[in-house]
Structures are given as structure tokens and as C-alpha cells.
């Protein structure tokens with residue numbers, strides 16, 4: 123539509139709209155100038171793996187070595203490799219819904235069976251211990267947790283994680299904790315799985331990366347940290363597929379993963395901007411009859427309930443029966459892009475990203491409001 127000259131405002135993107143911080147860009151230039159353009163070992167440069175291990179040690183209070191880390195082409199590859207390396211056909215992978223879209227497909231690609239647990243608004247879209255207990259079977263190989271969550275922005279508290287750990291302790295399930303939005307949390311309530319359940323270190327893979335925190339989605343730098351046996355399995359697959367992310371991006375990421383007051387200040391600035399936009403987005407949503415929304419504590423998404431807009435004539439006399447149909451209607455008639463809840467396993471909702479400037483956000487929401495006016 124944009125190519126046809128139509129002004130489309132997209133709330134669909136899953137990435138910060140900020141530029142990558144200057145010190146990281148400068149390091150990439152330095153990499154080019156120093157001809158750091160050759161192969162690195164599979165799984166990344168040892169010094170980068172070491173920097174990530176130190177970051178993980180600081181984050182969790184545990185002690186990581188570089189052998190417990192592989193650096194991947196985005197957090198997505200880290201997740202993919204984990205599923206490929208660990209899961210066999212018929213293994214069950216517990217995934218709470220709404221989920222980030224790729225978990226389910228990646229489990230299927232590993233011939234594992236995704237076991238989806240539906241959460242609801244009443245529990246702030248968080249997995250309840252009794253739900254987890256009911257889903258565990260002798261075939262459960264893995265549980266995937268994501269906090270702050272894409273798509274809901276919800277953040278598990280320490281108590282909530284503790285309750286899940288209690289349920290999992292007698293099982294042998296491996297935990298994948300996707301912490302890619304760890305630095306985008308507004309209530310200072312974010313708590314890491316391994317801080318709460320350090321006894322799970324031998325069966326936990328931490329997934330994270332540079333994409334969201336440092337506005338580096340295109341650089342494709344993610345990582346996994348965990349037991350050497352899993353990491354070695356993952357690196358083995360990596361060595362026969364992508365080998366490693368681009369050497370230039372790796373070199374620049376050393377800046378991102380090593381402690382830096384300058385970068386801390388830039389990340390804090392981005393977080394403040396996201397929080398202001400979240401509040402603006404919530405204000406705008408509150409003005410749309412038929413839409414209600416929980417207040418997300420993290421990431422840069424809202425996940426409003428739009429069931430009040432379904433099955434009744436909207437502005438153009440159109441009736442939408444599903445959130446998918448509503449998303450299509452909004453794109454065609456209002457020229458705004460949102461992601462329908464079906465993509466995250468939870469119909470009746472849409473996901474909107476507020477990672478954009480205030481003027482576009484206001485204009486996009488004006489279009490939304492007008493398009494669904496009765």
C-alpha cells in the first residue's frame with residue numbers, strides 16, 4: 123500500500139524506532155577499518171562470548187564462563203538452536219498463550235509437540251502454577267517463559283516465578299527464559315527466572331540479545347547462556363548452518379555487552395520515551411468504545427481486548443467477526459497496521475506497538491477511533 127502512495131501507519135513492527143547508539147555504530151566502523159571481516163569461531167568471538175558470560179553473571183548472580191554462551195544471529199536463532207538441539211519428535215514443549223509467534227513454529231520444526239496453555243486477562247495473561255501443573259506430563263521436555271512478554275507486555279513478579287519453580291522442581295523440564303525485553307520494564311519489578319530459581323541453572327537456557335535493548339534488530343545479535351552440554355549441542359548445529367553472526371556486528375556488540383555508563387544512559391533515555399508513549403497509547407485506547415486494555419509493565423506493546431467491536435456494523439457498514447477480520451478492516455479502511463491476536467494464539471485481541479513518534483501514534487489512533495465509530 124505504501125508503494126502505491128498510501129500513507130500507512132504501522133503499529134505492527136516489533137522493534138524500537140530509535141537509531142542504534144553512536145558508540146556501537148562507531149565500533150562497527152572500527153571493525154571495518156581494522157578488517158575484522160573474516161570468519162570467527164562458530165558461536166562467536168571468544169571475547170564476545172566472554173563479555174556475554176560476564177553480563178549473565180552480573181544479571182543472575184551465578185557464575186558463567188564463555189563455554190556456556192553461544193552468540194547467534196538474533197535471539198530467534200538462539201531459540202531455534204535450543205529447540206533443535208534439545209527436542210526430539212514427540213517431546214512436549216509448554217508454551218503459554220499469548221505467545222511470541224515463533225515459539226510454536228520452532229517447536230514444530232524440531233518435530234516437538236507444542237502444548238499451548240491459554241492464559242487470560244483475569245490473571246494478567248500470566249501462567250498460573252495450577253495450569254502449569256496440569257500441563258506437565260512425562261513427555262514434557264521444555265517450558266518457555268517470556269517476561270516482559272511479547273505480545274502482552276506483562277512482567278512476572280518474583281513470587282509468581284517462585285510459584286512456577288515449585289511446580290517444575292520435581293519434573294525434569296528444561297526452562298527457556300526469553301529475557302529479550304529485560305531493559306524495557308517500567309515498574310522496576312522485573313525479576314529474572316534464575317534470580318528466583320538458581321537451582322534451575324543446570325536446566326535453564328537464558329535467551330537474550332542486543333536487538334531490543336540497544337535498538338539493533340537489523341544487526342542480528344542474540345545469545346543463549348546455559349549448561350555447556352546444551353550450548354555445545356547448539357553450537358554444533360550452528361557450525362553446520364549459519365556458523366556465526368557477522369563479524370562486524372559481533373565486534374560492535376562487545377560495546378553493548380560490556381559495562382558502560384554512556385550506554386546505560388542511552389538505554390534509560392529510550393525506556394523513558396517508551397513509557398511516555400505507552401501512557402499516551404493507553405490514553406488514546408481509552409477513548410475508543412468497545413476496546414479495553416490492561417496496563418503493560420514492559421516491552422513496547424499493548425494488547426487490547428477488541429471483542430466489543432466484533433459482530434456489529436462499524437463506520438463503513440462493515441462487520442468483523444474476528445480480530446483477524448478487524449485487523450484487515452483497519453488496514454484497508456483506516457490505513458493502520460495492527461497484528462491480530464490469532465497470530466499469538468489469542469483471538470479477540472490485537473497487538474499494537476507504540477515504538478514510534480507521538481505524532482504518528484496520535485494520528486494512527488485517530489484513524490482507529492474513527493474507523494470503528496458506529
Ligand SMILES: Cc1ncc(COP(=O)(O)O)c(C=O)c1O
Pocket residue numbers: 136195196197198199222268271272300302331332333339342343344
Ligand atoms: C519475545 C521475543 N523473543 C525473541 C525475539 C527475537 O529477537 P531477535 O530479533 O534478536 O532475533 C523477539 C523479536 O521480536 C521477541 O519479541
